[in-house]
Amino acid sequence: MWLKFEQRPEPSKTMSYVSPILAVALMFLSGLLLFVVLGKSPVEGFKVFFLNPLKDSYGIAELFLKATPLMLCAVGLSVGFKANVWNIGAEGQLLIGALVGGGIALHFEHTSSAILLPAMVVAGALGGMAWAAIPAFLRTRFNANEILTSLMLVYVAELVVSWLVHGPWMDPDGFNFPQTKLLSPEATLPILLTGTRVNAALLLAIGALLVGWIFMNKSFMGYQMKVAGQAEHAGRYAGFSAKRSVWIGMLAGGAMAGIAGIAEVSGPVGQITEHISPGYGFAAMIVAFVGRLNPIGIFFSSLLMALLYMGGEQAQQYLALPSSISKVFQGMLLFFLLGSDVFINFRPRFIRRRK
């Protein structure tokens, strides 16, 4: 008997929804195996990793807090991904958004104006867009591959942050820690639920998901980007501008990542440090694909990804596992998703070996 993969006459719609679920299940299974191999009890490991974080309302609030930047970045990225615009640099755009928005807060330290927060959010978005505009320009003007340029700009952004917090923006009363002053209460996002850290950025993220859904499903521009992504020649034949798709795809990702960045700085982090983001911009790509580039799916997959982050922290505390365990889970999730996606276009068939 042979296992043969046979092309389906049409890609299976069902499989495209089943595939992420299958990937999550496989990730769970291999996670348990991993615990065994590391000499931990799989039951205990599962409990610590996936149940502990959710055992009280504070934990659930933390889950939403961590899901917020993921939602923002993922919905922005998926606008571009749908049009085959591969922005890999959301992490860098997030950092620059955090810098520009946070810079405003630091500069107007003593203001209590009501427009300070909105101004910071807008500045964050603009910062992210500016960073994303560089690969967009290079792609549309010189046909430079945006995957490479946007990724390289992540490292540039990291170095810029590092330089600022070690140098000109370092808090003079901060005992030489590489960080800025804490943001004033006026420059801090309001908490939604007392006793938790969940803040108004969650509302922004949900708003972004809504707008993203309307843009992708109901707007003509979203339609043009879908055409550009699925059949480039058809877009050219219809007279849609391919350059505009690249610009919109990149800028949407940049703006959302920038907002995610400033939301971290004026939310849970409270200042600019070298550790604003534990790789949200990268994890958001996995979130976008597990969520099938669909804002509704992204809502759920960002919660899942947030759980992996929290489980990783728990595992570090209670199981004495290294913090990179959550990266391992992220990697497994993407790996299994890509594997399961094969079933969308192919179906397995057992055939008898022919002589």
Add this chain to the structure above:
Amino acid sequence: MQTPSSDTPRLAIRGIRKVYPAIVANDGIDLTVMPGEIHAVLGENGAGKSTLMKVIYGVIRPDEGELIWEGQSVTIPNPAQARELGIGMVFQHFSLFETLSVVQNVALAIPGEFDLAALSLRIEEVSQRYGLPVDPRRMVHALSVGERQRVEIIRCLLQNPRLLILDEPTSVLTPQAVRKLFETLRQLASEGVSILYISHKLDEIQELCHTATVLRNGKVTGSCTPSQESPKTMARMMIGEDLPAYSHGETGHEGEVRLRIVNLCQPTEDPFGTTLKNINLEVRSGEIVGIAGVSGNGQQELLKAISGEEPLADNRVIEMCGIQVGHLNPGKRRALGMCFVPEERLGRGAVPRLTLTENILLTAYRKGMLLGGLIRFGVAKRFAEDCIKRFDVRCGGANSEAKSLSGGNLQKFIVGREIMQDPKVLVLAQPTWGVDVGASSFIRQSLLDLRESGTAVLVISEELEELFEICDRLVVIAKGTLSPSKATTETGVEEIGIWMSGMWPDAEKSGEAPHVA
């Protein structure tokens, strides 16, 4: 015509069946070819001709059935094995490396030691013997399509095949070149080579072939001796009904010039592309103008220039209804009332994975389908349903994906979408290429009706028969230049055929003297 002699069939196939996930391509096919016989395999696109030939040549393995080669049951697992048995095949789409010379290309397919000088001599020998002139040292990219086909045939002949398969060999040839090819094939047959000749062109089969097997929907629907049949009876076997007739309506009430091309020169950036030289053309309201020509003579480049996919440096060279549009992109040209039907249906004319409603939006969105940047899906859906009904598109409804439609139905849909936008100018490339006879005649009739309503129609096609059926005037494109135009009624296949090789009166003085006829 001579009849084959020997008693043992060169090839007999019995009960060949090949099933693909979506369709049954071959369903119990029987066929027998005698030595020295030219055997036609006749059928419309999608009838299963190509699949059958690929089975014989070892490209595809059949699910059921038997191949009997000179009396022995054989399995042919791959083309190398087929060649070893003595089967050669010339594909419809050539498999030559453009950046290599003729002899290098041939050497790649010939087993044995690699001696280019000796091989060149053999190529020249074969090419002289069978009247297939080609210079072994020339680079393939510099050859015309006809010459490339000769290279493919020579490459087969060098292996002394006893069965030669030709898949739609004349679709890329001028009528004169077709005649030369037939002479070669007759000579081969007289030397005992069997030939399987795949085509959907009835007149050619009548002229050339000893016997014919007709396929429809993967099944044999009949076999006959073409010389004893009429095109009508063969057509009935092929399509199951009579060939369509057209109602032409009145001619000669052309109105104002809708599309004007003035001294268009466009160098190509593609090293294998064609440079357009001094092209002049006018298309008037209420007429159909056809551009004939062997493919690869600048049709693609001219289309891009007209559609705006390649905006031009000089704004003045293309005028639409008196407005200079050379600088405008396709979207802006469409806004002025120009519509296009591209050659490629899936992937250019329609997005495969989108529904028909969504594919309507691709070009017809100006028909009230947008509101403040948002899509009015209701309007688009009604337009799609209307188009499906008016143009007899057989499909599962407006929500079917474009790729689920057959080639003919998708083409009807695309033509319908463009016509329903009431274009001032409609440009079509290969409007019925690969489309079954029923859909072709429907499309041609729609174009004739559109002409009646005053649209200026420009058709670029490689099918001369089609151009003569529907066009009022014809021009020929060859090597990037355009011939003078002639009224269809005042010329014939013979003359246009000569022009297709670039030899029209005053061919050196480029440019069209408008309305020579």
